[in-house]
Amino acid sequence: MKHFDVAVIGGGILGCFAGRSLLRYDLTAAIFEAREDLCTGVTRANTAAIYAGYDMKPGTLKTRLCVEGSRNFEKLCTELGVRYKRCGSIMVCFGESGAKVLEKKYRRGIENGVEGMKLLSKEEVHALEPAISPDIYMGLYAPYSGTADPWELGLAAAENFLANGGEILKNCPVTAIEKNTDGYRLITPNGEFTARAVINCAGLFADEVREMTNPPQVRIFPEKCDYVVLDTTQSNLVNHVIFFEPEEKEKGLTLVPTVDGNILIGGSTVSASDKAENLTTVEGLEKVITQAKEIFPALSAESIIRSFAAIRPNPWAVIADEKGEFIKDGGSINDFTVLDDGDFISFIGIKTPGLTCAEGLGRLAADKIAAAIGKTAPNADFDPVRPPETRFANISREEQAKLIAADSAWGRMVCHCRHVTEAEVIAAIRAGAVTLDGVKRRTGAGMGRCQGAGCSMKIIQLLSQQLGIPASEIKKDSHGSKMIFKR
Ligand SMILES: Cc1cc2nc3c(=O)[nH]c(=O)nc-3n(C[C@H](O)[C@H](O)[C@H](O)COP(=O)(O)OP(=O)(O)OC[C@H]3O[C@@H](n4cnc5c(N)ncnc54)[C@H](O)[C@@H]3O)c2cc1C
Known part of the structure; x- marks a missing residue:
């Protein structure tokens, strides 16, 4: 039976970064991925924006990792040979109540340590975004913000993990886990493996993987978001990542000028009945297009070349009801949920800004696990650099x-x-x-x-x-x- 010091379950962006960070230590690690390829889950379908961190509650893990992550994102992408467009972001609003929200976010950003933010007048927004609606009232600019291809970054981290001696097992779903005195026995259709410790990065299914050895504590309730992608002929329309602030809500719609020159627009939220339900809806797509045209009136729906749905893994604390079934307890959890069971760490329902924080989250899990199993000696041969692909x-x-x-x-x-x-x-x-x-x-x-x-x-x-x-x-x-x- 093959043994690894650490088994990482799930080869999305978090699993790839957790694996890479583990190899900074002198230990053996493998990533177990259920599907035939990496980065095909939540990492495949999202907004691809790098968040500056003014949106989040001060003092949380999410806020700390987001502010650090966005500040270091350019360096990370250079190290891994990945394209990053640090175009900055502007959150815009249409009226006075929206302006109050932007001012609140600005003050929150200062408290969170976000650098370089600026409240923009209507004229300043138009100077930066000439095609934006004349009705825009105000903007909040953040320079440490931009966009990267999530899967390009995840796959680069995985390549770097392999180059540093890691092992990736694809088509290898972990179907059961048994705890024993020396760690864990992982059961897969390709045989059994042992590991001293586990990092659970199974995305939408991370709750189910944790429950293979632990009682339910937090479960994932999915939600769906619809997106459209515009052809590169529209690339001059939007210069920054644009967040539209409707009123009091965190954010309404996002327009992203991608590293490939497309405009990605989304995502309207629709309820989802199961974790695999990734069909778009007419209602969701129409909402995206209508709202986007309110912000950029020249936007042409005829230049849409693709639409897709993304699934948001909302984590909720659960308790058993009188029938013994687990039901939602209180509200949806807002901070990142990192359940630390000693030598078994689980990321449950890591949603936005998980891309911005992927490296930080991976490092956090790797540091905790290396300490938990007493393998903190550094790997002197670790090389964090992956050369860029020739395009x-x-x-x-x-x-x-x-x-x-x-x-x-x-x-x-x-x-x-x-x-x-x-x-x-x-x-x-x-x-x-x-x-x-x-x-x-x-x-x-x-x-x-x-x-x-x-x-x-x-x-x-x-x-x-x-x-x-x-x-x-x-x-x-x-x-x-x-x-x-x-x-
Ligand atoms: C709609 C939406 C928009 C977002 N927009 C942004 C954004 O603009 N900016 C930002 O910073 N973040 C954003 N995020 C967050 C970010 O996309 C996620 O945090 C990140 O992609 C999560 O990656 P993951 O590795 O946890 O999950 P996944 O990519 O889903 O990876 C989990 C992997 O685990 C595998 N797996 C599952 N079960 C098993 C098993 N039993 N055995 C083996 N493998 C298993 C799956 O096949 C999958 O490959 C967004 C998220 C959503 C949902």
């Missing part, structure tokens, strides 16, 4: 010509919208992509205006050749999403 579309003509001369695969264009070459797709497959969306998340192929109409067949062929499996076995993303049904 054909972003290099000079001379550099492109050199690459093509060395390997003709650089000269064969696969995705014409995003200018992604065969060499990049092959590199992505070698790095672990096994589905069309796995290639998309690693290279951007299929993310352009045609949404894969032009390149999907070529990518299926490359996946088939590289993985040595029939094209009919290649999936778009999750279970049951085969693309080819018969020859």
Whole structure:
């Protein structure tokens, strides 16, 4: 039976960062991921904004990690070779009651230690965002804010974890855990493993994983949010991450000018009956589009190239009712829920700003677990740096010509919208992509205006050749999403 000092359950962004941080210590660690690829859960579908930290209650773990995380985000992305657009954010409002909320958030930001914030007059907002509605009343600007691709960052952390000696077991759901005197026995369909300690980063399912060895304490109640993505033809419309402050609520709608030049808009909240329910709703999408057009009147709904739903893992404390069933106790928990059971740490329902805080949360869990099992000696060989991927579309003509001369695969264009070459797709497959969306998340192929109409067949062929499996076995993303049904 294979043994690791620490088993990380879940290969989303938190699991990838927890694993990476663990290897700063002289210990062995593995990430167990239920699905065929990493970063396909909550990390795949969210707002992708880096929050400055003025929104949150002073003195909480969430606030501390968010303020630190946003301040250090550029350095983290440079270290991991990941794109980060530190464009700053502006929270805007339409009237006096909204202005009072922005002033309150400004004061809260000062208390939280957020640097460089500024309250903007209507004219100042328009100077920074010329296409914004003339009815905007006021803005709150924060410079340590921006956007990154969540999966790009998570996958980079995972690569760095592997490069430092970590092990990743995909298609390996942990279905049961037994506690014994030396730690834990993890049962999976691929066999049993032992670990001295566990970090539970199972996202939407983290409550269920914790309950494999502990009584229920906090459970996840899902909620759904709808999003739309605009084509890059609209990229000049929005310059900053824009938060729309409706009235007293934390935030209403967010518009994000992504690192790829799209505008991501969301997310209207709709209730969800289960954790896997990720279908968009007409009602949710209409709300997003209507509200977005109120803020940017020139925004064209015809330039929407994609819509998707994200699932928000809301954590609630639970108690047993008279029938012994666990029901919600009090309100939804606002701070990050990190349940510390000594040598078993669980992140339950980490929602916004989990992306901003992923590195901080990973480090927190790794430090606690290393101390709990007495493995605090540093790993002298740990290298935090991961070199950036070469993106054909972003290099000079001379550099492109050199690459093509060395390997003709650089000269064969696969995705014409995003200018992604065969060499990049092959590199992505070698790095672990096994589905069309796995290639998309690693290279951007299929993310352009045609949404894969032009390149999907070529990518299926490359996946088939590289993985040595029939094209009919290649999936778009999750279970049951085969693309080819018969020859
Ligand atoms: C709608 C929405 C918008 C958001 N917007 C932002 C934002 O703009 N900025 C920001 O900072 N944060 C944002 N967040 C928060 C951020 O996206 C999340 O905190 C983060 O992605 C959570 O990552 P995770 O690793 O916990 O979960 P996931 O990405 O869901 O990863 C969990 C993994 O565990 C695996 N797993 C589950 N059960 C098992 C098992 N038994 N065995 C093995 N593996 C298992 C799953 O397959 C999955 O891959 C947003 C969140 C939501 C929901």
